[in-house]
Amino acid sequence: MVDVLIRIAGEAGQGVVTAGNTLIGGLSGMGVHLLSTQSYMSRIRGGLNWYDIRVSDRECFAGREQADLLVSFTNTAREVLSGSLIPGGLNLHDGEASDSANMIPLNAAKLAKELTGSTLAANSVAAGAVFSLLGYPSDALCGYLEKLFGQKSRELADANTKCARAGHECIKKAGFWERLHAPLPSGSVIGHIWSGAAALGLGAATAGVKFATAYPMSPSTATFAWLAEHSDQYGILVEQAEDEIAAVNMVCGATYAGVPALTTTSGGGFALMAEGLSLAGMMELPVVAVIAQRPGPATGMPTRTAQQDLQFALRAGHGEFPRAIYAPGTVQQGYQLIRTALQTAHWYQTPALLLTDQFLQDMEKLVPVFPETDKPIDRCLDLDAGAEYQRYRVPATGGVSSRAIPGGKALVVVDSDEHDTAGHLSEDFQARISQQDKRMAKLAAMQAEALPPEYYGPDTAELLLICWGSSYGPVREAVDALNTSGRSAAMLHAAQIWPLTPDAWKLRLSGRRRICCVEGNQTAQFAALLRETGILAQAETLLRYDGMPFTGAEIAERIGP
Amino acid sequence: MVDVLIRIAGEAGQGVVTAGNTLIGGLSGMGVHLLSTQSYMSRIRGGLNWYDIRVSDRECFAGREQADLLVSFTNTAREVLSGSLIPGGLNLHDGEASDSANMIPLNAAKLAKELTGSTLAANSVAAGAVFSLLGYPSDALCGYLEKLFGQKSRELADANTKCARAGHECIKKAGFWERLHAPLPSGSVIGHIWSGAAALGLGAATAGVKFATAYPMSPSTATFAWLAEHSDQYGILVEQAEDEIAAVNMVCGATYAGVPALTTTSGGGFALMAEGLSLAGMMELPVVAVIAQRPGPATGMPTRTAQQDLQFALRAGHGEFPRAIYAPGTVQQGYQLIRTALQTAHWYQTPALLLTDQFLQDMEKLVPVFPETDKPIDRCLDLDAGAEYQRYRVPATGGVSSRAIPGGKALVVVDSDEHDTAGHLSEDFQARISQQDKRMAKLAAMQAEALPPEYYGPDTAELLLICWGSSYGPVREAVDALNTSGRSAAMLHAAQIWPLTPDAWKLRLSGRRRICCVEGNQTAQFAALLRETGILAQAETLLRYDGMPFTGAEIAERIGP
Amino acid sequence: MSQLLDLKKADTIPAWCPGCGNFPILKAFSGAFAESGLNPEKTVLVSGIGQAAKLPHYLEPPCNIFNGLHGRALPAATGIKCANHELEVIVTSGDGDMYGEGGNHFIHAIRRNIGLKVFVHNNQVYGLTKGQASPTSDEGFVTRIQTHGVMSTPFNPLALAIVEGCSMVARTCTGDPVHLKATMLEALRQKEGFVLVDILQPCVSFNQINTYKWYKERMRPIPPEHDPYDRMKALALAFQWGDSIPTGIIYRSRRPSFESRQPVLRQGSLVTRIKQKTLEQHQ
């Protein structure tokens, strides 16, 4: 496997992400596998942020700790991060030369200024330089820049391609051509760069979401912003709520009125939505919330990653009602599962949650075109209901009543109090029992349809690594690393957290020598759920909760011999 | 066992509870065991409410379904509830005589008016009548009325004793003297009538709570009101918050400043407190919340009872932090456990929750004087800390740092962000790990000190009924009933829900033929927790979720042969 | 499970106390609604939790109802209006519901000037939870919680709504059924934006201060020469409380509504813009 990691690092506000985007955009035409991840502090200027790009001849699923190339915009970046280079790794440094052997000075801004009279295209200089280090011709990069800037202005496009070529040349001239062992371009790796956050937005938009409301909160805001930016294109009304309570209650109102809707938040904001979630359970509304996790408790580490809100998502809200919880492991799963969440919520008229996190939100990947573009979900409505309509008629089985929306012949009455079949508040004990039974009956049907865990690795692997959500990538890469080094390992990944499918799980658990739950939290929350559901009584755990994501190498190493 | 149940029933606003209080107050001097429970609708006038009093020669722990005597204030009360009389049960009806053999007409208001010129003392007429039916002389009742009204006005006292005697006489004359088989008075049963709600208030007040804030919500309001009514006596500042979010954050502020404080709410209000709870976890503040459960989801059944918020209380709040959860089973345990909750919160500087419910809040019982009156808890403060003080210094073991409060030499810095030992926000990974480890380290110590389950019944009982919180009473009575009928049953009750003490639990579980979890919810939430903690892999469940509490007879019957 | 009691017989409707000010409100509302010509099928009544919030269940003719969480009527109503702005969305709420628990939504829904008709049954007390002070309780009002009387300044919903440029702000009182109905009708006829009608409503069970008599003696219909578009004059009226309480339409603004400004709503309501695959229910 040929696999190069390029780490672009500097202060917040220096354009680290823009530089990264330029580079990955240019690389996206090279026919190589690409994946990027981000690390940044909770500040708008200063600090130390970095943007990692993996360039590989095989599909990548996670970040790596060690870089092949550090592109440093500041001395601090160089000082803090050069220790994370692989032995012999290079440092393309924005500044003067030093005596360090691995350091390649590049004054991109100066070069850009000289060439174009402005520093605006400095990123293209840097991207060109990296292309040269990778031993790639600059054509693909220039083509990308042409496309990116060509629509806006000819001069801009020309300036950028010129700068890219100059950066490319300058490194070549300095004798660093192909100093990184890069994968060979291949015609079969094509697609677009999508972040986890954007994939959720696209999935929601194509599923037919027409109303989105949220209160900004990292790391969920990127999804909300994606929806705002595409609101005209998809006809979505995007409204910033005054707080998270408003957001979830607005979604309740919108779904009642028949519009697929969702909200996005992080753990702290979701905490404020717990009552509204319970309302959706009681009223049987298809409410969907995206929870982008970050380390808690409280404000915690706003720009870091975690998998700490599984148990909270599972129990949030008073009283008992069914819910579905999804946790995508990859960018593509994000697209798929937000759609599945919306569909499940509508089929079963009950809330569905999607757990993502900073790691997956910011992860970008070269992915093929998403398959189901433009097929909206089925709202499962009864648009012909008449005057005799009752919202909560109890069906013979399954608990799902036919759902009408206001505006037609049927009057639609929904209540947060316990209610009768017509939806009117009732203190009747019989009504209570039959409505509560009806609501909970949906869970069995949801379970029958739930996604089984994904198995990756040799069927008879001795070591089984269990994981959920965004740990997919690191665990999958750990499995590959372990098997490459002669071990016998496999991954079992939960993309659906609730309800679980015990039979499908148990099938995969028997006969293992070692089972280990890998989770981005301190209390092994998914392992607890496996115990509670009788799926797995005991397992090792491998946990991380410093705010950084796992890497495959880290897991492989910590698994030990 | 001699055991009479008197059910006083009528519309909201008719004074059902006042009548019940008068009667139980009078009976409290008789030297018999007393327990009352309440059932009421979510309305201020009309509907059908009732107040049950058990009069017994043995201590009672729960209500009963069937009444020996129905005191009906309206025809609806008579019609709906006479079916719940035991065979041969009596109906003292406020109205004209009917042809029904068991009906004793009593026009209490008319009699009161004739005797005193006003209907104000009608309840005393009724109480006198019931005393007569029980075959009790009217002296104890008159003594009680004398004490109750004597301080306010002589006339009032005289009018009431006069009416009580008249009611007593009138029933005697009509030939109903001692028609109920009542327990013999005994000198050893003495004490005061306390409700679960009031016992929590008293426990908190004597523990040294000086600040209480809440947003009204049934069935928690009675505790909050008790604190308000006794605020001058105990020097408590009682402030109604604008919402539950404000309440929990005010408690955070007050405890930071060194004052033991609490809030009271129900499930829906607690849902709004989840974020604040997480704040208390992060800041390490001794925040205490009383959660008085009622059936959910959402508004649900505001005046009914439930045990549905255990799992929610256990996971509420994003991120991971330690908490203690208590669930008293009796009025006395309420007094004790709110004190324990406050003490634990202060020892470990972390939130503690207390789960009660409508059943226990409204339950009244004749209990001996509370033992620890006036001993405040230890706030565990370091009042001598100096300028070098750091709020979150990491101790060698146990995770508890010394706690200073603002106002002294030490500056006290607390932060909802992850922070360093000084309390300042920090993005440092080392700080994150050491502070998160420090916080969670408290859980082990809390577990070592946690309350073991209470066992009741023969040591070798074949059938073990597991329960928690307010199901204590019904389950205990079921155990007695089962053992009386020749079965071999015992109860294992959790007054502390979290952390659990697995060893103590397991000790009690082995060798049983049958184990059954009895819970007031639909999903057997405590049984799930026992599975998750590895205490008990499988158990039968016996559940109720219609909004009414269990009774002992019901459980015994449902357990079957 | 043991035999469940059947409480239906006791569950009389409406669940209000005899003499409660909610009865005249219900009556006036029904009358105004009928006169307004609004179509019940195209109308949604949204409420939170409290005595006032039960009104939608009792309305004749019946409408669509969303009886949501305590304090959260406005965001739910906002969501409904966003989803389908062809619907008439009417909010009925209590003073605790709207100005206490729901205070933040009150601020921001008016800022949006979204097309909702909001009727607040302001009885200056928490009725359903048995008599605690509400944000509008007068200073000194003694309750089981406020044992030394209310100490906070009463919340002035009218002034806040005026400050924020609410489309229409009115006050009325159950003491004058004609005025009550007329004001409600005027509110229902308002074409655009947020409409606030604060209705002074006696609570016979828990508020012995602000009674029918107390309100009736103080109600002063606003003279016709008042220019409701004059913000400062409107504020001066909104501040009047005590011996004389102005009733009627206090303020109007010509601010466009939220819906009218949203580009995505120009092609029709959101709910009509969904490509529906099938109507089959999923099995």
Added chain:
Amino acid sequence: MSQLLDLKKADTIPAWCPGCGNFPILKAFSGAFAESGLNPEKTVLVSGIGQAAKLPHYLEPPCNIFNGLHGRALPAATGIKCANHELEVIVTSGDGDMYGEGGNHFIHAIRRNIGLKVFVHNNQVYGLTKGQASPTSDEGFVTRIQTHGVMSTPFNPLALAIVEGCSMVARTCTGDPVHLKATMLEALRQKEGFVLVDILQPCVSFNQINTYKWYKERMRPIPPEHDPYDRMKALALAFQWGDSIPTGIIYRSRRPSFESRQPVLRQGSLVTRIKQKTLEQHQ
């Protein structure tokens, strides 16, 4: 676990952008604090979350700090003041923190007129979350979320505070450091009740409309003849926005504070009234 990176070197303090309006505020506040003679040991700085809310960590001399949840500075500060009203409790917050997420507490804390000094760094934008509109953003303000520009009426914190009888209401601006410091000092010296100082603060990263220049050109110190006890006149000033923005002390009321009215606080602060068993730490 793999080797943790050491980010301490990169974690420079304060975490604000160069040129941010928070710097002059910090400076003015430090100056005013020193001049006020307040004792840092007896002072607690309370904040929520946002760029503004980080200020307490940077203050010299250091004070006690409670840096709580986004939007919840006021209830936390209220709890602290209730527990120990001998402490000076100062709140520093952003416009989103105080008027958005915290709006309901803003309404009700002022109603209580509890003795808090509240400084709002009003940059008319959400800074920390990268530039969404805040409740005070001007109409038309375009952001990544408000792609067609802000459509809601800007929230007017001054007017609301005046309506509710807040003890002192002021506006100042970072454009004039002398005015800024003087206003802050005046606020810190206020003896009783709730004090609101709304500080117009440029955000150089996300607000390209309301810049230093924009504010500076519009600041109009309130003339000395203004009577801050005149509510209507104060409101008229509070409504001025656009070409000229009045700065200075707009309003004052003589309402007693929350603390002064609580009977249980007459015998001293709550924290001094606790019978302490021992000081031993429980093992």
